[in-house]
Amino acid sequence: MTQEKQTRELIRLESLWKIYRYGSVDVKALRGVNVSIREGEYVSIMGHSGSGKSTMLNILGCLDKPSQGSYWLDGQDVAKMEDDELSEIRCSTIGFIFQSFNLVPQLDVIENIQVPLYYAGWPEDESRGRAMEMAEKVGLADRIDHKPTQLSGGQQQRVAIARALASDPLLILADEPTGNLDTSTSREVLEILDGLSAEGVTLILVTHDPEVARHTQRVLYLVDGNFQKDGPPAEVLRR
Ligand SMILES: Nc1ncnc2c1ncn2[C@@H]1O[C@H](COP(=O)(O)OP(=O)(O)O)[C@@H](O)[C@H]1O
Numbered sequence: 001m002t003q004e005k006q007t008r009e010l011i012r013l014e015s016l017w018k019i020y021r022y023g024s025v026d027v028k029a030l031r032g033v034n035v036s037i038r039e040g041e042y043v044s045i046m047g048h049s050g051s052g053k054s055t056m057l058n059i060l061g062c063l064d065k066p067s068q069g070s071y072w073l074d075g076q077d078v079a080k081m082e083d084d085e086l087s088e089i090r091c092s093t094i095g096f097i098f099q100s101f102n103l104v105p106q107l108d109v110i111e112n113i114q115v116p117l118y119y120a121g122w123p124e125d126e127s128r129g130r131a132m133e134m135a136e137k138v139g140l141a142d143r144i145d146h147k148p149t150q151l152s153g154g155q156q157q158r159v160a161i162a163r164a165l166a167s168d169p170l171l172i173l174a175d176e177p178t179g180n181l182d183t184s185t186s187r188e189v190l191e192i193l194d195g196l197s198a199e200g201v202t203l204i205l206v207t208h209d210p211e212v213a214r215h216t217q218r219v220l221y222l223v224d225g226n227f228q229k230d231g232p233p234a235e236v237l238r239r
């Protein structure tokens with residue numbers, strides 16, 4: 001019998017609702033979601049357009065607040081926090097990876113990776129050293145003075161991954177991380193994410209692509225603002 005290594009609970013959503021006021025209409029984007037995610041899990045969130053994926057990612061990323069219910073992030077209820085506390089938690093706890101990379105075009109690779117460290121108040125020399133380590137980790141040590149336009153899409157996404165990792169966040173959130181990449185480049189980026197997961201990094205990604213979801217260990221499938229399925233990809237994605 002194998003004993004599952006028990007890691008600590010990083011995320012708990014309890015009866016979580018997000019209701020958008022749209023004119024005189026209430027749009028119930030998330031409807032009483034309950035879920036628990038542990039440190040080190042590799043999770044994908046799937047669902048059709050309009051099922052609430054972006055809303056969920058915005059809330060998990062502390063970019064938006066729930067209308068009702070609790071969001072416990074590492075033991076703190078972020079649903080009750082003020083905006084300035086939220087942005088502090090966001091900076092110190094979460095790394096983001098976006099579909100469109102969102103690099104700063106005027107900055108070179110090292111400087112882009114340093115952005116979150118700058119906001120976290122790291123001294124320049126330490127920050128540069130850390131960014132260099134991260135560039136090496138994603139295989140871009142020989143490109144550190146390139147600007148984003150001088151890089152391929154896959155390389156840009158690797159810079160974004162290095163940036164997301166720089167401040168050693170508790171959690172990495174990725175929104176369609178391979179959405180702008182061709183198949184072989186997607187595979188490269190997924191290999192990096194798989195490697196991070198193997199090192200114990202907690203990763204949650206939103207994707208509409210079953211091939212991407214198959215890289216993760218757990219698929220949360222959103223239907224009408226709730227997780228209708230929750231399980232390993234082989235189970236949830238079975239036809
Ligand atoms: N700012 C907003 N104002 C009003 N309705 C919104 C807003 N953002 C999203 N919605 C609605 O909430 C629901 C979920 O949207 P979203 O989270 O973007 O889904 P997905 O990312 O899965 O496509 C949809 O019905 C959408 O129209």
Ligand SMILES: [Mg+2]
Pocket residue numbers: 053054055
């Ligand atoms: Mg969306």
